[in-house]
Amino acid sequence: MHTVVTRGRWLVACGLLMSGIYFGVSALGSVATASDQATMAMKGPVPAGYARTCGECHMAYPPVLLPAKSWETLMAGLEYHFDDNAELLPDEHAKVLKYLISHAGFEGQGLLQKMQTKAPLRITQLPEFRHEHDELSAAMTTGNPDVISMSNCDACNQDTALARFEEEMIDIPGFGPWED
Ligand code: HEC
Numbered sequence: 412m413h414t415v416v417t418r419g420r421w422l423v424a425c426g427l428l429m430s431g432i433y434f435g436v437s438a439l440g441s442v443a444t445a446s447d448q449a450t451m452a453m454k455g456p457v458p459a460g461y462a463r464t465c466g467e468c469h470m471a472y473p474p475v476l477l478p479a480k481s482w483e484t485l486m487a488g489l490e491y492h493f494d495d496n497a498e499l500l501p502d503e504h505a506k507v508l509k510y511l512i513s514h515a516g517f518e519g520q521g522l523l524q525k526m527q528t529k530a531p532l533r534i535t536q537l538p539e540f541r542h543e544h545d546e547l548s549a550a551m552t553t554g555n556p557d558v559i560s561m562s563n564c565d566a567c568n569q570d571t572a573l574a575r576f577e578e579e580m581i582d583i584p585g586f587g588p589w590e591d
Contacts, residue, residue, distance in 0.1 A: 479515035480530035557584030
């Protein structure tokens with residue numbers, strides 16, 4: 412696989428955002444309604460443990476971007492994870508799975524609108540994701556040496572850590588800000 416080009420920047424951002432934050436911040440999710448959970452998931456910072464384990468090869472995707480069933484399936488197949496082995500130690504696995512599921516998104520919200528399958532394994536293939544990115548040229552994305560893959564959300568979106576993808580926070584390397 413290609414190593415994600417913005418890894419350095421992501422790690423710096425993580426360091427600033429996440430120092431002192433650890434697994435356990437998700438405890439509130441268990442007593443909230445589905446809608447409250449989604450709101451919290453959008454706002455909650457990514458725990459350092461999740462960033463360390465799942466942010467090694469690409470950004471640690473905010474759990475709200477996929478439904479719980481997707482995270483369960485992804486976490487059950489880490490040995491063959493998109494041609495990589497992303498297996499975790501058992502105690503890390505349990506914590507990451509708990510975090511992902513308790514902060515997962517719900518069908519019909521955000522990028523999970525108009526879903527065609529119940530447990531998609533890629534955010535980048537969600538219909539709403541494709542719709543949001545359909546006006547971007549290959550030169551801006553997959554042909555851009557500073558982006559390479561649509562999976563590198565943090566190459567262009569400056570506020571991915573909080574799962575906010577505001578247009579004014581978009582800066583496409585070599586092309587600059589983007590307005591739909
Ligand atoms: C050893 C490297 C590696 C690690 C560690 C890793 N991944 Fe991945 N992951 C990949 C690769 C490679 C892809 C495919 C990226 C691409 O197509 O550009 C991927 C893709 C993904 C995608 C789909 C992105 C899309 O295109 O929508 C998700 C979701 C994901 N990983 C979640 C995780 C989670 C959760 C963890 C932690 C348990 C994790 N990854 C750890 C290598 C890794």
